[in-house]
Amino acid sequence: MSASKVSITSLILVSAMLSGCGEKTEKEESTLNSSTEMSQDNQSNLSDDKNTQESTTSANDKVTELGLSDDMQELKSDKSKLLTLKGQVLFQEFEGGFFGFIDENGNKYTPIGMDKKHLRHGLVIELSGRVIPDMITTTQFGEAIKVESVSIIDESNAAELGRPELTKKDI
Known part of the structure; x- marks a missing residue:
């Protein structure tokens, strides 16, 4: 009887260890999947940022083309004089x-x-x-x-x- 208790106990321990290894592998896979998704999101955000910068640049170009009104003074770049x-x-x-x-x-x-x-x-x-x-x-x-x-x-x-x-x- 004691031999059967030992074998049942060792069987339970072995199955627990194997199931723990399986969970670790699943966690690693989910971590890899989420990091891949994050890098794809970052790439799409970078392309969105480039589009935003291009539209901002074109808007700034339009403002620059208009020039200054008569009552506005042009700022001098050298303010240390x-x-x-x-x-x-x-x-x-x-x-x-x-x-x-x-x-x-x-x-x-x-x-x-x-x-x-x-x-x-x-x-x-x-x-x-x-x-x-x-x-x-x-x-x-x-x-x-x-x-x-x-x-x-x-x-x-x-x-x-x-x-x-x-x-x-x-x-």
């Missing part, structure tokens, strides 16, 4: 308040490194500086410009030094 701008320093109330610079053409700049004595709302100045490309400030008020020099043109309408005080008229 020294700019000399005439305009006005203005205190902006939003984002907690900050000083911005608006030139004669209406272009907005965030002056970086301007001397505090020139931070007066309404001060008309000539500013020399270099645009800092790809810089985003917390104010997001136009382009950031590293100020190198400032000369005052008109200070007759300029506020006192520092942050202007609000009046009831302003609110």
